[in-house]
Amino acid sequence: MSPNQPSGLLKSDSSAWTSLQVDTYDFYLAQLCATNPVTVTQNLYSTDGQLLLAVGDLVTHNALLPLRSFTLVKPLSGCIHIQRLMNNADFLQHMVNIIRDTEFFQALEERKYPLESLRPVSEMLEQFPLVQQRLTVMAAQMNDLFQRTLSVGLWSIFIAQEMRLPIIETQMVFWAAICHDFGMMHIAPQILAKEEELTAEEWRSLQGHVEISRQILRDAAEFSEELINAVYEHHERSDGTGYPHGKVESEISLLGQILALADSIVGIYYNRFKPHGRRWREVIPVLELNRAAYLYRSCEIVSTMIFRSEIPLDNVVEGSEVPEFAERMLQQNAHLQQWFTELSSVLTGLGYTHGDRKLHSLQNVVLHIASTFKGSLLFKEDLRESLQSIASQQGIGINRVVEDALLRQQEMNFHLHRLTHMLQMYMGSGDCKNPKIAEKLDAGLQKIGGFLSPPTSQ
Numbered sequence: 001m002s003p004n005q006p007s008g009l010l011k012s013d014s015s016a017w018t019s020l021q022v023d024t025y026d027f028y029l030a031q032l033c034a035t036n037p038v039t040v041t042q043n044l045y046s047t048d049g050q051l052l053l054a055v056g057d058l059v060t061h062n063a064l065l066p067l068r069s070f071t072l073v074k075p076l077s078g079c080i081h082i083q084r085l086m087n088n089a090d091f092l093q094h095m096v097n098i099i100r101d102t103e104f105f106q107a108l109e110e111r112k113y114p115l116e117s118l119r120p121v122s123e124m125l126e127q128f129p130l131v132q133q134r135l136t137v138m139a140a141q142m143n144d145l146f147q148r149t150l151s152v153g154l155w156s157i158f159i160a161q162e163m164r165l166p167i168i169e170t171q172m173v174f175w176a177a178i179c180h181d182f183g184m185m186h187i188a189p190q191i192l193a194k195e196e197e198l199t200a201e202e203w204r205s206l207q208g209h210v211e212i213s214r215q216i217l218r219d220a221a222e223f224s225e226e227l228i229n230a231v232y233e234h235h236e237r238s239d240g241t242g243y244p245h246g247k248v249e250s251e252i253s254l255l256g257q258i259l260a261l262a263d264s265i266v267g268i269y270y271n272r273f274k275p276h277g278r279r280w281r282e283v284i285p286v287l288e289l290n291r292a293a294y295l296y297r298s299c300e301i302v303s304t305m306i307f308r309s310e311i312p313l314d315n316v317v318e319g320s321e322v323p324e325f326a327e328r329m330l331q332q333n334a335h336l337q338q339w340f341t342e343l344s345s346v347l348t349g350l351g352y353t354h355g356d357r358k359l360h361s362l363q364n365v366v367l368h369i370a371s372t373f374k375g376s377l378l379f380k381e382d383l384r385e386s387l388q389s390i391a392s393q394q395g396i397g398i399n400r401v402v403e404d405a406l407l408r409q410q411e412m413n414f415h416l417h418r419l420t421h422m423l424q425m426y427m428g429s430g431d432c433k434n435p436k437i438a439e440k441l442d443a444g445l446q447k448i449g450g451f452l453s454p455p456t457s458q
């Protein structure tokens with residue numbers, strides 16, 4: 001490792017942190033304080049001059065409760081010391097643990113990306129006190145987010161290495177990955193834990209985490225604007241369906257695109273496959289169906305990396321179970337087809353001369369889904385025959401075809417869910433200024449909302 005902080009990671013200017021209320025993150029600090037003392041290092045005043053916390057005070061839950069009605073002159077997180085901060089060795093150990101606990105990362109580490117290549121970049125942690133503090137709190141209070149963050153960091157650095165990016169950019173994308181979801185630590189826990197559908201207001205709040213991450217990093221003055229921008233872009237998608245700005249490919253930085261890809265892979269895996277004991281390999285068909293959303297050649301890059309790990313595959317459907325499986329798939333297909341038809345007719349029926357950028361973006365998503373449908377085998381007339389033919393044959397290769405078909409169907413379901421939510425959010429936001437269009441969309445949503453429940457199995 002270079003003893004000097006590379007210039008590309010340095011920040012060139014600074015701007016003020018704008019959230020000056022005691023918030024969720026401060027209460028995470030108080031929870032941490034119960035086992036790892038958190039003390040105040042600078043007197044903290046309210047904007048009307050009252051001393052709220054003095055040097056040496058412990059940041060306990062009881063100390064914070066009375067402060068909620070005050071506006072602070074500066075954020076509490078900048079005025080504290082944590083007794084045991086995560087250091088370079090701890091951080092490297094966390095990375096080693098996630099590699100050792102994850103068969104896929106272990107295979108990659110053994111075959112292509114040895115730990116020695118990760119050591120220099122992970123040993124930069126102590127140069128970034130803000131990151132040390134945040135990771136210490138995250139590892140203790142939001143461990144699932146911490147594990148995901150490390151996975152995004154590993155994917156980001158592996159993708160950058162696979163693309164043979166210069167070392168400075170590889171380091172930048174790694175640290176952007178480690179910091180990308182710091183904003184999540186300011187989102188209300190009840191929103192993060194909610195299992196039912198989020199309301200439009202809750203979605204807006206959740207999406208606000210990218211702006212919060214950017215503000216945290218700008219305020220800390222530890223990183224360059226290029227790195228911070230990558231963090232800010234991690235939910236943008238090349239086809240314009242991301243947020244906060246709906247940027248398209250040419251508008252998203254290379255580092256932002258790599259981070260978005262890494263974050264998506266980890267999100268798809270953790271949310272949809274890991275809970276069912278399924279493999280990283282299963283993200284490939286999902287990425288293939290969404291190739292327009294990601295970095296050019298991303299599917300090839302990721303597929304190469306996953307196949308290089310050479311992990312043997314499990315069958316998800318055995319030969320004798322395929323006929324029943326085919327029936328379920330056909331039912332689900334009919335459901336998805338009707339859902340898509342309704343969404344498509346509502347959105348394309350509005351025409352394209354309304355001049356509303358957000359509405360155009362929703363209409364683009366419908367077109368994207370239509371082309372994705374076309375490219376999949378899901379809606380071919382002879383699906384049943386295809387599946388029955390598959391059932392009569394033996395061998396893992398055949399079952400992989402079935403497995404991929406199932407994944408594609410799940411992906412379609414995901415797309416239709418997402419577009420329905422985007423439409424609901426658009427209507428809930430009050431951004432639709434054309435009453436005739438609003439009336440049509442309202443009527444359409446009445447019908448479309450019913451498709452959010454899966455078809456009942458017979």
Ligand SMILES: [Fe+2]
Nearest residue numbers: 180181234235
């Ligand atoms: Fe995020």
